[in-house]
Amino acid sequence: MPPSPTPVVVDVEQGSLSGDSQGGVDVFRGIPYAAPPVGPLRWKAPRPVPAWRGIRTATANEPACPQPVDPDPSVPNFGGVQGAQSEDCLYLTLFAPANASGAPVVVWLHGGAYFLGAGSLGSYDGTANARDGVITVDVNYRLGSMANFTHPALAAEGDAEGTGNYAMMDAVAALEWVRDNIAAFGGDPGNVTIAGQSAGGGLVTGLLSLPAAEGLYHKALIQSGSLLRPDRDEREASEAVVKALGDIGLGADASADDLRSVSAQTLVATPSLMRGFYFTTNAYNPNATIDALKAGTEQDVPVMVGTNAGEGGFGNARIVADLAGDSGAPAFLYRFDHVPAFRQAEWTQGPVHSAELMFSFDSIDTSSWGGPDADAADRALAEKMQSCWTAFYKMPADSRAIRCADGFVWEPYGAARQAAIFETDGPAMAPAADLPDGPEETASN
Structure with missing residues (x-):
């Protein structure tokens, strides 16, 4: 049996936290980064x-944010979550090298189509990152209609931020917590990367042009989340909300108290409400990132962006790399091409959405996608790929190349229009123009 973890206590601004230290890695689970968004704080x-x-124990994950789950608590939903959820869900999971000093930090935003998932899932285990000298902060943020929702009664409350965009606000609050507290864990608040996959990557894309996030991060990583559609007009979003509320017997005349009395279970179980209503344009979020990228007004930080060969979206990733790296800080483009031997019968057109996660985190043994089915080739690639991700987290913001995977030099997308291809034997550079948007049926749409 492995040795029992040793308690480790860290003082943050709000009080003392007690986590676990084992094998040179300190782990803190269930760290609150914002007050519970419940009751009058729902949609704030x-x-x-x-x-x-006193000392607050931080050794167990708190429940995920409300989302549809299977009635059988042993069966995960499509976001990997099972069992209980709670509106009181704004918590972090943190992995840090023991006795760290000046360590780079990655703040991870999970995927799940904006209405599923949690930061505490095994695919996002930051143990390997910590052993490589990087602190990982996994974030829970509000989902579905708790995250993206606007209504005339809420607008009448006159909040300076406007209504909607609560997941974005949560991400900013997590980054502010990191700015104020990460030094206590041995982290460098001057070297923070925001990173995410799928919906989390979409949030990172949004943060590239969000004024409230400026200065809170220094690099950005977008995995399968280059969502370049315009944000939604606030009035249009409100009209969609009012229409959907008709399915539960409410409408435009509902008061703010009426809305806040609707149970979380009702919001996540009603098909027209469960997914939320996307980002809205307002005083808090004045312009969409695609517009900022075209105008050259996005936050000028190094960007890593890419997709998997078995999904669509590489074309959008290439657009982000082109626009984000056209001047100033560089952009690094990738495509993940490896199909594990035990997935060959399923992934006939390449690795599917989310397949790269257990490789970019080197979390094969904690991810539900891997475990004992993985072979030596999978594990060797995971070690190489994770080394490239941590090299990006570590590198100075003015660096022009990522050096990783036993001598691989990952050049910027730049004028050469090259991408790093992660195949079974490891990474190699290739012309991005030769790579399709995704598998045939996706690329042809």
Whole structure:
């Protein structure tokens, strides 16, 4: 049996936290980064966490944010979540090298189509990152209609931020928590990468042009999340909400108290409401990232972006790399091409959506996608790929290349229009123009 973890205590602004230290890695679970967004704080910007007295235990994950789950608590949903959820869900999971000092930080935003998932899932285990000298902060953020929802009664409350975009606000609150507290864990608040996959990558895309996020991060990573559609007009979003509320017997005349009295279970179980209503354009979120990229007004930080060969979206990733790296900080484009031997019968057109996660985190043994089925080739590639991701987290913001995987030099997309291809034997550079958007049926759409 492995040795029992040793308690480790860290003081943050709100009080003391007790986590576990084992094998050179300190792990803290269930760290609150904002007050519970419940009752009158539902559909409000995140509020500060009240200070606590004594030592708060941080060794277990708190419940995921409300989302549709299987009635059988042993069966995960499509976002990997099973069992209980709670609106009180704004928590972090943190993996840090023991006795770290000045360590780079990655703040991870999970995927799940904006209405599923949690930061505490095994695919996002930051143990390998910590052993490589990087702190990983996995974030829960509000989902579905708790995250993206606007209504005349809420607009009448006159919040300066406007209505909607609560997941974006949560991401900013998590970054502010990192700015204020990460040094206590040995992290460098001046070297923070925001990163995410799928919906989390979409949030990172949004943060590239969000004024409230400026200065809170120094690099950005977008995995299968280059969502370049325009944000939604706030009035249009409100009209869609009012229409959907008719399915539960409410409408435009509902008061803010009426809306906040609707149970979380009702919001996540009603098909027209469960997914939320996407980002809205307002005072808080004045312009969509695609418009900022075209105008050259996005936050000028190094960007890594890419997709998997068995999914669509590489064309959008290439657009992001082109526009984000056209001047100033570089952009690095990738495509993940490896299909594990045990998935050959299923993934006949290449690795599917989310397949890269257990490789970019080197989390094969904690991910539900891997475990004992993985072979030596999978494990060797995971070690190489994760080394490239941590090299990006570590590199200075003015670096012009990523050096990783035992001598591989990952050049910027730049004028050469090259991408790093992660195949079974490891990464290699290739012309991006030769790579299709995805498998045939996706690329032809």
